[in-house]
Every structure is written in C-alpha cells, then in structure tokens.
Amino acid sequence: MLEKSKQIRNTFYEEANKANSIQELAELRDSYFGRKRGLLTLLMKQLRDVTPDNRAEIGKELNELKLELESALERMKGQLEVQVLNDRLASEQVDVTLPGNRRLLGHAHxxxxxxxxxxxxxxxxxxxxxxxxxxxxxxxxxxxxxxxxxxxxxxxxxxxxxxxxxxxxxxxxxxxxxxxxxxxxxxxxxxxxxxxxxxxxxxxxxxxxxxxxxxxxxxxxxxxxxxxxxxxxxxxxxxxxxxxxxxxxxxxxxxxxxxxxxxxxxxxxxxxxxxxxxxxxxxxxxxxxxxxxxxxxxxxxxxxxxxxxxxxxxxxxxxxxxxxxxxxxxxxxxxxxxxx
Ligand SMILES: [Zn+2]
Structure with missing residues (x-):
C-alpha cells in the first residue's frame, strides 16, 4: 500500500501539471477525492483490510498524502484564478489610441x-x-x-x-x-x-x-x-x-x-x-x-x-x-x- 501511495502521488503531480483551467482542476480533484471512484478515497477504504500492525504507519502516510494533495490543489486553484483575471484584464484593455466610432453629425439642409x-x-x-x-x-x-x-x-x-x-x-x-x-x-x-x-x-x-x-x-x-x-x-x-x-x-x-x-x-x-x-x-x-x-x-x-x-x-x-x-x-x- 505504501507503494500504491507513492504511485498516486507521482501521477497526481504529472496530471496536475497539465491542468490549465479551473474546470480541469475540478476534474482532477474529483478523480482523486471523488466519493465513489476517487483514487485516494478507494485507497483509504482499503485501510480497513490492513493488519492492525501496519495500519498506523500506512494510515499516517495516507493522511499526509491527502493533506499534501489537498493543499497542492488549493495552491493551483489560486494560481489559476490570478491567471484568469490577468487574461481578462489584458483582453479587455482599452487602446486609447484607436480611432473612435464615427457618429453622424446633423447640419442645416x-x-x-x-x-x-x-x-x-x-x-x-x-x-x-x-x-x-x-x-x-x-x-x-x-x-x-x-x-x-x-x-x-x-x-x-x-x-x-x-x-x-x-x-x-x-x-x-x-x-x-x-x-x-x-x-x-x-x-x-x-x-x-x-x-x-x-x-x-x-x-x-x-x-x-x-x-x-x-x-x-x-x-x-x-x-x-x-x-x-x-x-x-x-x-x-x-x-x-x-x-x-x-x-x-x-x-x-x-x-x-x-x-x-x-x-x-x-x-x-x-x-x-x-x-x-x-x-x-x-x-x-x-x-x-x-x-x-x-x-x-x-x-x-x-x-x-x-x-x-x-x-x-x-x-x-x-x-x-x-x-x-x-x-x-x-x-x-x-x-x-x-x-x-
Ligand atoms: Zn454654359
């Protein structure tokens, strides 16, 4: 199980590097913490089958992994939100040197x-x-x-x-x-x-x-x-x-x-x-x-x-x-x- 925990940590960071939007990040969270099929959730359920001797060590390891991945997800979410805001500011920037819309002015017939x-x-x-x-x-x-x-x-x-x-x-x-x-x-x-x-x-x-x-x-x-x-x-x-x-x-x-x-x-x-x-x-x-x-x-x-x-x-x-x-x-x- 310790081996499995290590593997999950590695694949998590690989996949996390590819997540480029809030949406993809949410999907990533779901695939590890999802209630039914989350990889980490399933792994923690297996803790019940571990012999009492090893349970303390493995439980500690899994808890650390859980905290680590959760904080990593929070950090990445913060970064992505800043990036989205910056993108929006850049795209909505007003170029004051562009010519304005010409409005027709009336004059005497x-x-x-x-x-x-x-x-x-x-x-x-x-x-x-x-x-x-x-x-x-x-x-x-x-x-x-x-x-x-x-x-x-x-x-x-x-x-x-x-x-x-x-x-x-x-x-x-x-x-x-x-x-x-x-x-x-x-x-x-x-x-x-x-x-x-x-x-x-x-x-x-x-x-x-x-x-x-x-x-x-x-x-x-x-x-x-x-x-x-x-x-x-x-x-x-x-x-x-x-x-x-x-x-x-x-x-x-x-x-x-x-x-x-x-x-x-x-x-x-x-x-x-x-x-x-x-x-x-x-x-x-x-x-x-x-x-x-x-x-x-x-x-x-x-x-x-x-x-x-x-x-x-x-x-x-x-x-x-x-x-x-x-x-x-x-x-x-x-x-x-x-x-x-
Ligand atoms: Zn003439």
Missing part, C-alpha cells in the same frame, strides 16, 4: 443653407425679413396682386384649394400685400417661405417648394435701382465675375417685368450642357410694382414707386451646385445631404 445665404445678403442691404400665413385667401394670393378672376394663374390646376374661400399660397407675394397694409414707405422687405402648386413631381417640379420674394417701395425708385440691387445680389451669391442680363417678360404684379439671367459660370458664356448652349442661365423674375397694386394697399402711385422680385430657393441651389433633379432635396438621402 442645403435648402436652409441657400435660404440663409440669400437672407444674409439682403439683410446686409437693409432689408427686413417678413413672414406670413401659408393658407391664404384668394384676395391676398391673387386679387390684390392684380391677378383678376379668370386669369390663367388662378386655374384650379395650378392652385390647391382648401375650401371655396381658402387656398395654399402659390407664392410668398401675399406677405408683401399684408406688410404694405400695415406699414408706410419706405419699405424694403424679403419674404421667404414655402409655396404650393398643383404640379406633378419631376426633375424640375415639386408641389411644395421654397421662395424668397423681395419688395422695395419709396419715392423715386427706378428700374435702375432694381438692376443695381439684383446685380449686387447675384454677384454676391454666385461670384463677382457673374454677368447679369434682363429680358422683357410679363407678370401681373409688375409692369414692366423682366426675366433675369446670369452668365453661365461653367462655360463662361461659350455654351455648355448646363446653360443648354446659350451661355446664360435663367434665375429669377422681377419688375416694377404695378401701380394698380398700390391702389389696393392705399399707397399713392403718383408719389411712390417700387420694385419686386421672386427667387426660387431650389432653383438657386440647383444652379449653384449643378444639381439636375429637384427631388434630391426632399428624399432625405444622407449620401446627397452629406455633400453640403
């Missing part, structure tokens, strides 16, 4: 940016910024702007009617009428906002879009003031090299009226795809306020003159950034929006 830019330029010229309702009466949207009943612009195909007596404004010009009703000249205002027209969405049309309309009224305002103001604005918005051209046109609200073109900044006037080979790009409509409009707001047309203009914010953004489809502005596609 391109239409807001262009709108703000337009507002800033006119604000610097002494214009105030006015606001008004999006749901209007036909009087403010049409009649007071010299657009009588049966005028093509009133056609139901162009206008969203909320009821017989209310509609969604088709331009921001009603704000000009409302402002003139409450203030006396001199007046220099711009009216930015959403407008609504019964158009099917396509590359150049949207049923909802954004305008900035402007109005200046004072004694002695002439077409030259209109030209100078718009030239200054267009050079400030597009570039100092921009050339500006006025072509005769017709709007009910103004007389005379003009379409305003800028020289193509892509080809500098030689002709390209952007300007449809003409060298010019149409950007806005303008004109001198029709004296008939002043009658509606009780301004004396003999004393006051004024000019007005209408800017499409989408149009300006599309021209400035060479965007070919107006729908990009409304699709909330980050691949598009992140470019601004």
């Amino acid at each position: 391109p239409l807001s940016q262009v709108g703000n830019e337009i507002e800033d330029i006119f604000y610097s010229m002494g214009y105030s910024i006015e606001d008004g309702p999006e749901i209007e009466t036909p009087y403010y949207n049409f009649e007071a702007l010299n657009i009588p009943e049966h005028h093509p612009a009133r056609d139901a195909q162009d206008t969203f009617y909320v009821s017989d007596s209310l509609l969604l404004r088709t331009h921001t010009s009603p704000v000009q009428i409302r402002t003139m009703e409450t203030r006396r000249p001199p007046l220099r205002i711009i009216c930015p906002g959403r407008v609504f027209r019964h158009d099917n969405p396509d590359a150049t049309h949207s049923p909802v879009f954004h305008q900035v309309e402007g109005l200046a009224v004072d004694e002695g305002i002439t077409f030259a003031d209109l030209k100078g103001t718009l030239e200054y604005f267009l050079k400030a918005f597009f570039s100092e090299r921009t050339k500006v051209r006025f072509r005769p046109s017709y709007f009910a609200f103004t007389e005379p009226s003009a379409e305003v073109d800028i020289s193509c900044f892509v080809c500098s006037g030689k002709g390209c795809r952007i300007c449809k080979m003409s060298g010019w790009i149409e950007v806005l409509g303008a004109g001198m306020v029709n004296p008939a409009v002043f009658n509606y707001v009780h301004y004396d047309p003999e004393r006051y003159t004024g000019f007005a203009f209408g800017i499409g914010i989408e149009r300006f953004a599309m021209v400035k950034y060479s965007i070919s489809n107006i729908q990009h502005f409304y699709e909330s596609d980050l691949r598009f929006l992140e470019q601004f």
Whole structure:
C-alpha cells in the first residue's frame, strides 16, 4: 500500500501539471477525492483490510498524502484564478489610441443653407425679413396682386384649394400685400417661405417648394435701382465675375417685368450642357410694382414707386451646385445631404 501511495502521488503531480483551467482542476480533484471512484478515497477504504500492525504507519502516510494533495490543489486553484483575471484584464484593455466610432453629425439642409445665404445678403442691404400665413385667401394670393378672376394663374390646376374661400399660397407675394397694409414707405422687405402648386413631381417640379420674394417701395425708385440691387445680389451669391442680363417678360404684379439671367459660370458664356448652349442661365423674375397694386394697399402711385422680385430657393441651389433633379432635396438621402 505504501507503494500504491507513492504511485498516486507521482501521477497526481504529472496530471496536475497539465491542468490549465479551473474546470480541469475540478476534474482532477474529483478523480482523486471523488466519493465513489476517487483514487485516494478507494485507497483509504482499503485501510480497513490492513493488519492492525501496519495500519498506523500506512494510515499516517495516507493522511499526509491527502493533506499534501489537498493543499497542492488549493495552491493551483489560486494560481489559476490570478491567471484568469490577468487574461481578462489584458483582453479587455482599452487602446486609447484607436480611432473612435464615427457618429453622424446633423447640419442645416442645403435648402436652409441657400435660404440663409440669400437672407444674409439682403439683410446686409437693409432689408427686413417678413413672414406670413401659408393658407391664404384668394384676395391676398391673387386679387390684390392684380391677378383678376379668370386669369390663367388662378386655374384650379395650378392652385390647391382648401375650401371655396381658402387656398395654399402659390407664392410668398401675399406677405408683401399684408406688410404694405400695415406699414408706410419706405419699405424694403424679403419674404421667404414655402409655396404650393398643383404640379406633378419631376426633375424640375415639386408641389411644395421654397421662395424668397423681395419688395422695395419709396419715392423715386427706378428700374435702375432694381438692376443695381439684383446685380449686387447675384454677384454676391454666385461670384463677382457673374454677368447679369434682363429680358422683357410679363407678370401681373409688375409692369414692366423682366426675366433675369446670369452668365453661365461653367462655360463662361461659350455654351455648355448646363446653360443648354446659350451661355446664360435663367434665375429669377422681377419688375416694377404695378401701380394698380398700390391702389389696393392705399399707397399713392403718383408719389411712390417700387420694385419686386421672386427667387426660387431650389432653383438657386440647383444652379449653384449643378444639381439636375429637384427631388434630391426632399428624399432625405444622407449620401446627397452629406455633400453640403
Ligand atoms: Zn454654359
């Protein structure tokens, strides 16, 4: 039995050297101290069969072996626990030099940016910024702007009617009428906002879009003031090299009226795809306020003159950034929006 004890001690240490985890260590303990099949347990049971003469010596030896192996198992368990903790600390270590996760930052929509830019330029010229309702009466949207009943612009195909007596404004010009009703000249205002027209969405049309309309009224305002103001604005918005051209046109609200073109900044006037080979790009409509409009707001047309203009914010953004489809502005596609 002493021989057997020696053998158990040797195999225990051999196997203990191979145990690399808490789990393997537990299995090792079980194979020596297990209640039914543990090698040391079985050996100690055999002590009963030993002759009384030898029992004291062998019992002492087996008890020493038991204590030795138990303390060895405790020691190894402690070492393994330290190792597990160290491994975990190493694997969970934070490398502060690694780049962080990039979070997408929001910013102003391109239409807001262009709108703000337009507002800033006119604000610097002494214009105030006015606001008004999006749901209007036909009087403010049409009649007071010299657009009588049966005028093509009133056609139901162009206008969203909320009821017989209310509609969604088709331009921001009603704000000009409302402002003139409450203030006396001199007046220099711009009216930015959403407008609504019964158009099917396509590359150049949207049923909802954004305008900035402007109005200046004072004694002695002439077409030259209109030209100078718009030239200054267009050079400030597009570039100092921009050339500006006025072509005769017709709007009910103004007389005379003009379409305003800028020289193509892509080809500098030689002709390209952007300007449809003409060298010019149409950007806005303008004109001198029709004296008939002043009658509606009780301004004396003999004393006051004024000019007005209408800017499409989408149009300006599309021209400035060479965007070919107006729908990009409304699709909330980050691949598009992140470019601004
Ligand atoms: Zn061109």
